[in-house]
Amino acid sequence: MTAAIHPARSARLSMHDYHRRTKHHLDGYAKGPDTLDWDDQPDPFRDYGQHPCVQLPLTESGVRFANLAAGRPVPSAPLGRDSLGALLSCALAISSWKQQGAARWPVRCNPSSGNLHPTEAYLALPDRAELPAGLYHYRPQDHQLGRRCRYPAALADALFGELPRDGFLLGLSSVPWREAWKYGERAWRYCQLDLGHALGSIRYAAALLGWRVTGLAHLADAEVAALLGLDRTAEFEADEPEYPELLCLVSPVDTPPAAAYVLPQDLAIRLKALSWYGKANRLSTRHHYRWPLIDEAVRSAEKPRTALIIDPATPLPAPTPYRCDLPAPILIRRRRSAQAYDGGAALDKDDFFRLLDHALPRPGLPPWAERPARASLHLVLFVHRVAGLPKGVYVLPRRPDIASELQIAMRDAFQWQPVPECPDHLPLFHLVGADARRSAARLACQQAIAGDGAFSLAMLSEFERGLAIGPWGYRTLMREAGLLGQALYLGAEACDLQGTGIGCFFDDALHDLFGLQDQRYQVLYQFTVGKAVHDGRIRQQRPYPQLVD
Numbered sequence: 436m437t438a439a440i441h442p443a444r445s446a447r448l449s450m451h452d453y454h455r456r457t458k459h460h461l462d463g464y465a466k467g468p469d470t471l472d473w474d475d476q477p478d479p480f481r482d483y484g485q486h487p488c489v490q491l492p493l494t495e496s497g498v499r500f501a502n503l504a505a506g507r508p509v510p511s512a513p514l515g516r517d518s519l520g521a522l523l524s525c526a527l528a529i530s531s532w533k534q535q536g537a538a539r540w541p542v543r544c545n546p547s548s549g550n551l552h553p554t555e556a557y558l559a560l561p562d563r564a565e566l567p568a569g570l571y572h573y574r575p576q577d578h579q580l581g582r583r584c585r586y587p588a589a590l591a592d593a594l595f596g597e598l599p600r601d602g603f604l605l606g607l608s609s610v611p612w613r614e615a616w617k618y619g620e621r622a623w624r625y626c627q628l629d630l631g632h633a634l635g636s637i638r639y640a641a642a643l644l645g646w647r648v649t650g651l652a653h654l655a656d657a658e659v660a661a662l663l664g665l666d667r668t669a670e671f672e673a674d675e676p677e678y679p680e681l682l683c684l685v686s687p688v689d690t691p692p693a694a695a696y697v698l699p700q701d702l703a704i705r706l707k708a709l710s711w712y713g714k715a716n717r718l719s720t721r722h723h724y725r726w727p728l729i730d731e732a733v734r735s736a737e738k739p740r741t742a743l744i745i746d747p748a749t750p751l752p753a754p755t756p757y758r759c760d761l762p763a764p765i766l767i768r769r770r771r772s773a774q775a776y777d778g779g780a781a782l783d784k785d786d787f788f789r790l791l792d793h794a795l796p797r798p799g800l801p802p803w804a805e806r807p808a809r810a811s812l813h814l815v816l817f818v819h820r821v822a823g824l825p826k827g828v829y830v831l832p833r834r835p836d837i838a839s840e841l842q843i844a845m846r847d848a849f850q851w852q853p854v855p856e857c858p859d860h861l862p863l864f865h866l867v868g869a870d871a872r873r874s875a876a877r878l879a880c881q882q883a884i885a886g887d888g889a890f891s892l893a894m895l896s897e898f899e900r901g902l903a904i905g906p907w908g909y910r911t912l913m914r915e916a917g918l919l920g921q922a923l924y925l926g927a928e929a930c931d932l933q934g935t936g937i938g939c940f941f942d943d944a945l946h947d948l949f950g951l952q953d954q955r956y957q958v959l960y961q962f963t964v965g966k967a968v969h970d971g972r973i974r975q976q977r978p979y980p981q982l983v984d
C-alpha cells in the first residue's frame with residue numbers, strides 16, 4: 436500500500452496550503468494511514484552504530500521548581516561531563532519506563548505527540564576532560580553522548596573562540612517519519628510542536644545549571660545541517676531524512692550575552708574534510724505509506740540566513756510564584772500527560788492565574804529566551820471548573836496591544852468582561868458564560884480529556900503576521916506553541932495537577948466557534964489541565980537502572 440505520489444508542483448507549497456491541507460474537519464480527518472502497521476513502528480532512538488560513546492552521569496539539583504520558574508538566580512556550573520549529564524537528564528532523557536502486562540515503553544522529560552519523539556539533539560563542544568572537542572549526538576536510550584566527529588584545534592577555535600567562557604552549541608533536528616508513520620500529513624505540525632517542547636525542556640534544565648539557551652534563529656538551515664552532519668546524506672536512509680531545525684548557544688548566565696553568533700564561512704568544507712563516525716540506523720523496514728507533502732513542506736519552509744531582528748516582549752512584573760516545594764528535577768521527571776481526568780475536581784482560582792501568568796514571555800525565565808520576542812499566540816480558554824470563576828469561554832491576549840484587534844476579529848456576541856481579581860498585567864477577559872465541556876471535547880477530536888479537565892485552551896496564533904517573515908515563520912509559530920505547552924505542563928505539575936497537549940482538533944470548527952473567518956488567526960495547538968485519573972494497571976520503573984544517581 437503506497438499513498439498516491441503527488442504530481443510534481445512547479446510552485447513551492449505555501450504554508451497556508453500545508454496548514455489548510457492538514458486540517459481535521461468534523462466530517463473528515465487530514466490524510467493519514469488507513470491502518471497502522473505496528474510491526475513497522477519507527478525506532479524512537481537514533482543510533483549511529485559503532486562510535487566512541489561517553490557515559491553521562493545522573494546528577495541532581497536541590498533547586499526548587501517554584502524558584503526556577505520565578506527566575507531566582509542559580510550559580511553557573513562549569514561545562515563538563517557532570518553538568519552535561521545534569522542538563523540532558525532533566526531535558527531530553529528517559530524519565531521513566533512504563534509497563535502494562537508484557538508491554539514496556541519509555542517516556543521522557545520532554546513530551547511528544549504519540550510518544551514518537553521525532554526530535555534529535557546534538558552538542559558541538561569545546562575541548563573538556565573526557566570529552567574532546569567535537570560533535571556529539573545525545574542518546575536518550577542509554578544517556579550517553581556518541582561522538583560523530585572530532586574537531587581539530589583550529590576548527591574548535593573558530594567555532595568556540597569568540598564564545599563566552601564555557602559556551603557551547605546545541606542543535607536540534609526532526610525525523611518526520613517517526614510521526615508520519617502514525618499521523619500522516621499532519622505529522623509535520625507535531626514535529627514542530629515537539630521541537631518547541633524540547634527547546635522548553637532544555638531551557639528549564641539549563642536554568643538549573645545557571646545556563647541560558649539562545650536560539651540562533653538568524654542562521655540558515657543549510658549551515659545548521661552542515662554543523663550537525665545532517666547534510667551527509669549517504670549516512671542516512673533516503674526515506675527517513677533528518678532535517679535541521681535550530682541551533683542554540685548555551686552559555687553561563689554570569690557571562691555577557693553573546694553578540695550575534697556566526698558560524699565560520701568555510702565550515703561545510705572544513706567539516707567535510709574530517710573523519711565522521713557511524714551511520715544512522717534504519718528506523719522502519721517497510722514504509723507502507725509515504726507522505727511527500729511533508730518533504731514538500733520541509734523544502735518550502737527551509738530557512739535562509741536572515742538578519743537578527745527581535746521585536747521584544749513587553750516588560751512585565753515577576754510572576755506570582757508557584758506554591759510548590761518540589762526540587763525541579765523531581766517535578767520535571769514526574770511530569771506526565773494525563774490520559775483521563777477527574778471530571779469533578781476543581782482548580783483553585785489563584786493557581787489558575789499563576790499558570791496563566793507563567794505563560795507570558797519574560798526575559799530569561801524558562802522556557803523563554805533571554806530576549807524573548809513578543810508573543811504571537813493568544814489563549815482562548817474553556818473554563819470548566821475553576822473555583823470562583825464562572826464557567827465559560829475566556830481569552831488571554833498574551834500581549835495587551837492585540838486585545839482590540841482580537842475583539843474585532845472574534846464573534847460580536849462576546850462580552851469581553853475583564854476578570855476582577857486577576858493580576859493587573861494579566862489581561863484575562865470573560866467572553867461568554869457557558870458549560871463548554873461537551874463542545875471542548877467534541878472539538879478536540881472527541882477526546883474526553885478536553886472536557887474533563889478543570890480547563891482546556893486553544894492557542895490562537897497571529898498566523899498571517901507570523902508567515903509574513905517567510906514560510907519558515909510557520910515553524911517559529913509552532914515552536915512558540917510548544918514552548919507555551921511546556922510551561923503549562925510543568926506549571927500544572929507545580930499546582931499538583933497534570934496537563935496534556937492536544938494536537939488533534941477540528942481546526943475550522945474551532946475557528947467557527949470563535950467567529951474567526953479568515954486566516955489572520957489560526958489555532959495551532961490545544962492543551963488541557965486538571966486532576967489526572969491514574970491507571971492502576973500501569974507500573975513505573977526507574978529510567979536507567981544501570982546508573983547510580
Ligand SMILES: Cc1cc2nc3c(=O)[nH]c(=O)nc-3n(C[C@H](O)[C@H](O)[C@H](O)COP(=O)(O)O)c2cc1C
Nearest residue numbers: 542543546547548549550628771772936937938939
Ligand atoms: C504536540 C503534542 C500533541 C499531543 N496530542 C495529544 C492528543 O491529541 N491527545 C492525547 O491524549 N495526548 C496528546 N499528547 C500527549 C502525548 O501523547 C504524550 O506526550 C506522550 O504519550 C508521552 O507521554 P508523556 O507526556 O507522559 O511523556 C500530545 C503531546 C504533544 C507534545
